[in-house]
Amino acid sequence: MRESNKQPHQRQKPQSIPANSKPSIPTFSPRRRTYPKSSTPSNTSTRRSNAHNAYNSDKGTNIQVVLRCRGRNESELAAESPVILEPSGHKDVLLTTSNKRFSFDRVFDQNTTQEHIYAEVVQPILDQVLEGYNCTIFAYGQTGSGKTYTMEGNLEQRTDDAGIIPRVIDNLYEALETKGTEYSIKVSLLELYNEELRDLLNPSNHQQGRQIKIFEDKDGSGVIIQGVDEKYIQTAEEGLDVLRSGIKYRSTGTTKCNDKSSRSHCIFSLTIHIRESVPGKEDVFRIGKLNLVDLAGSENINRSGAELIRAREAGMINQSLLTLGRVINHLVEHSTHIPYRESKLTRLLKDSLGGKTRTCIIATVSIAKMNQEEIISTLDYANRAKNIRNRPEANQPANRNIHIRDLELKIEQLKADLNASYDKNGVYMTHKSYELMKEENQQLKDSVKDRQDRLDKAKHDLVHTESKLRDVTARIDSIIRECDQKVDKIKLEEEQVRTQQTNEILDYFGKFEQDLRSLNKEVHIIGKRYNDIYQHHIQDDQRQIESHETDIDKWKSIVQESMEQQIQRLKEQNKRQRDLFKKEKQKEQEAWTRMQQLVQELSTSRQDSLDTTATSLNNSLVDGIGLLESSKTNMDAENKKLSLHIKQKRDEIGIMESEVLEDQNRYKKIQSRLTSISSLSEAQQQFLHSRTKQPSNEELRKRTLEEPEKEPVPSKRLHR
Numbered sequence: 227m228r229e230s231n232k233q234p235h236q237r238q239k240p241q242s243i244p245a246n247s248k249p250s251i252p253t254f255s256p257r258r259r260t261y262p263k264s265s266t267p268s269n270t271s272t273r274r275s276n277a278h279n280a281y282n283s284d285k286g287t288n289i290q291v292v293l294r295c296r297g298r299n300e301s302e303l304a305a306e307s308p309v310i311l312e313p314s315g316h317k318d319v320l321l322t323t324s325n326k327r328f329s330f331d332r333v334f335d336q337n338t339t340q341e342h343i344y345a346e347v348v349q350p351i352l353d354q355v356l357e358g359y360n361c362t363i364f365a366y367g368q369t370g371s372g373k374t375y376t377m378e379g380n381l382e383q384r385t386d387d388a389g390i391i392p393r394v395i396d397n398l399y400e401a402l403e404t405k406g407t408e409y410s411i412k413v414s415l416l417e418l419y420n421e422e423l424r425d426l427l428n429p430s431n432h433q434q435g436r437q438i439k440i441f442e443d444k445d446g447s448g449v450i451i452q453g454v455d456e457k458y459i460q461t462a463e464e465g466l467d468v469l470r471s472g473i474k475y476r477s478t479g480t481t482k483c484n485d486k487s488s489r490s491h492c493i494f495s496l497t498i499h500i501r502e503s504v505p506g507k508e509d510v511f512r513i514g515k516l517n518l519v520d521l522a523g524s525e526n527i528n529r530s531g532a533e534l535i536r537a538r539e540a541g542m543i544n545q546s547l548l549t550l551g552r553v554i555n556h557l558v559e560h561s562t563h564i565p566y567r568e569s570k571l572t573r574l575l576k577d578s579l580g581g582k583t584r585t586c587i588i589a590t591v592s593i594a595k596m597n598q599e600e601i602i603s604t605l606d607y608a609n610r611a612k613n614i615r616n617r618p619e620a621n622q623p624a625n626r627n628i629h630i631r632d633l634e635l636k637i638e639q640l641k642a643d644l645n646a647s648y649d650k651n652g653v654y655m656t657h658k659s660y661e662l663m664k665e666e667n668q669q670l671k672d673s674v675k676d677r678q679d680r681l682d683k684a685k686h687d688l689v690h691t692e693s694k695l696r697d698v699t700a701r702i703d704s705i706i707r708e709c710d711q712k713v714d715k716i717k718l719e720e721e722q723v724r725t726q727q728t729n730e731i732l733d734y735f736g737k738f739e740q741d742l743r744s745l746n747k748e749v750h751i752i753g754k755r756y757n758d759i760y761q762h763h764i765q766d767d768q769r770q771i772e773s774h775e776t777d778i779d780k781w782k783s784i785v786q787e788s789m790e791q792q793i794q795r796l797k798e799q800n801k802r803q804r805d806l807f808k809k810e811k812q813k814e815q816e817a818w819t820r821m822q823q824l825v826q827e828l829s830t831s832r833q834d835s836l837d838t839t840a841t842s843l844n845n846s847l848v849d850g851i852g853l854l855e856s857s858k859t860n861m862d863a864e865n866k867k868l869s870l871h872i873k874q875k876r877d878e879i880g881i882m883e884s885e886v887l888e889d890q891n892r893y894k895k896i897q898s899r900l901t902s903i904s905s906l907s908e909a910q911q912q913f914l915h916s917r918t919k920q921p922s923n924e925e926l927r928k929r930t931l932e933e934p935e936k937e938p939v940p941s942k943r944l945h946r
């Protein structure tokens with residue numbers, strides 16, 4: 227917790243309201259908005275109307291729920307935790323592990339810039355505030371998922387990282403300047419830590435024991451927070467300074483999930499009064515309010531590693547978020563009783579959940595699988611919240627006098643409280659404060675009763691759980707007993723098996739030792755026997771060597787003698803062979819000379835015979851050629867004759883062929899004549915048969931053939 231900057235103890239002064247009973251009209255300093263521009267679409271006016279024109283005054287309007295995904299951080303990347311959330315389109319996101327799709331008013335992926343979120347979500351809401359609506363934006367999500375980054379971001383400089391609050395402050399002044407009207411802006415910064423409200427713009431209040439109280443307004447719909455300082459700011463710069471100085475006191479701590487984890491819920495509120503001129507009438511004040519809420523993160527205590535203080539904080543955070551969840555459920559189910567009173571958080575947000583406020587929830591999630599449980603819980607939470615319906619109503623413009631009267635009454639009230647406590651001892655207060663206190667008392671009583679009921683139920687549950695626990699404990703005891711018995715039995719069995727195995731091993735080694743001993747004896751006997759044999763053999767060998775040596779000497783002299791004889795014999799043989807060789811060589815010489823003579827003679831006689839043969843061959847060749855030439859001439863003549871003959875024969879064949887052709891034609895003619903004659907004769911026969919006696923077939927045939935025989939025989943046929 228960063229509360230070391232303790233303020234000196236001093237009595238809290240009543241909140242200073244400008245004395246002239248007119249809201250201070252700041253002189254607007256030149257705008258200093260210099261955030262780096264992104265490529266975010268700038269035409270927000272269309273979106274504004276889309277986002278907010280679905281309001282039906284009877285049924286109300288659903289609160290707006292958007293989802294912002296955070297990219298994987300270093301530890302998620304180091305753990306190689308896979309991505310399980312995939313935004314698709316502008317409104318859907320797919321949970322890949324269950325293939326379940328969730329839809330929201332808007333889904334922003336991990337690459338969405340702060341500028342983009344502001345332009346798409348916040349700017350339209352700010353416009354509504356300027357139109358006199360009360361609006362709330364709150365960030366909800368698991369610890370470390372980016373709520374504070376989204377709501378605050380970098381507060382130090384106007385960089386890309388600046389979150390919603392610094393951008394709202396800057397843009398609010400820009401918008402009011404454009405309107406060119408008088409206005410006043412006051413801000414407050416509250417934190418809810420362990421169910422205790424603290425004023426971060428005046429932390430000394432808390433140290434002095436001054437408590438912040440929550441009241442419901444007259445009709446029970448709105449919420450009044452008493453004891454919180456509201457600071458009027460004149461410029462955006464001053465607004466940022468106030469914010470920065472207050473945020474320093476916010477309770478933060480280090481957990482396993484986030485180095486700078488917010489351990490409290492934080493509400494930054496801006497109330498804007500804008501003077502509006504109505505022609506012919508008195509000026510009025512339009513009042514708009516914007517609450518920017520950064521909730522503490524829900525966390526799994528086991529995973530976040532929270533201990534002692536952190537664990538208590540986490541318990542309280544989870545408790546209040548649980549109540550928030552229950553309120554959402556009751557609202558969605560349209561229950562008659564909504565348990566706002568069960569936690570300060572839900573009391574503070576009462577008007578934003580089901581009231582007259584326009585509300586937007588920004589649910590923040592990681593996309594890494596290692597946070598799956600929290601991702602699913604946030605998606606379910608946000609999904610249910612979509613169904614909450616609010617009935618936003620613009621605040622009635624207050625005319626100047628009413629506004630001043632309100633302020634005066636407030637001042638009087640505060641003054642009266644102050645005087646009462648200055649002047650008297652004991653507890654003194656004005657009647658109105660007393661009434662308020664009574665009302666608060668009643669609320670507390672209700673709350674106590676509520677809690678008592680829950681406590682009774684919890685006690686009943688506890689008794690039930692205890693009896694269950696006893697049953698379970700008894701069962702566990704009997705299981706443990708059974709286990710013990712089983713363990714004893716197993717131990718006994720193991721012991722027996724081990725003893726048996728040891729005995730077997732001992733037996734085995736006993737036998738082994740005996741075997742070794744007998745083996746040793748055998749080795750000894752064999753060694754002895756072997757030694758005897760060895761000695762015996764050595765003596766034998768020595769004797770043999772001696773006799774061999776004598777033999778060798780004898781053999782040596784014999785070999786020497788025979789060698790000498792052999793050498794002598796070889797020498798003589800050599801001499802004889804040399805003589806023989808000389809004789810042979812001489813003979814060979816003579817034979818060579820003779821052979822040379824013979825060759826000479828032979829070559830002379832062969833030359834002669836070759837010459838003769840060549841001459842006779844030449845002659846016979848000349849004769850042959852002559853013979854060939856004459857036979858060629860004969861053959862040519864013969865060829866000519868033959869060709870002539872063949873030509874004649876061919877001509878003849880041609881004539882014969884044409885004659886055969888003519889004969890064939892003639893034969894065909896004769897045949898056709900014969901056919902006509904035979905049909906004629908048949909007709910005659912029939913005729914004759916009908917008239918006289920019929921001629922015989924022989925006669926008829928003769929008669930028929932007579933006519934063709936009279937025809938001249940072709941002369942050519944004779945040539946054939």
Ligand SMILES: Nc1ncnc2c1ncn2[C@@H]1O[C@H](COP(=O)(O)OP(=O)(O)OP(=O)(O)O)[C@@H](O)[C@H]1O
Nearest residue numbers: 296368369370371372373374375484487488522523
């Ligand atoms: N969209 C984002 N882009 C870049 N960094 C981010 C984003 N969201 C979160 N971070 C970084 O992640 C870390 C944790 O974010 P932050 O403190 O906003 O989480 P938280 O939800 O407020 O956690 P807690 O509930 O514990 O306070 C911070 O260092 C922040 O800068």
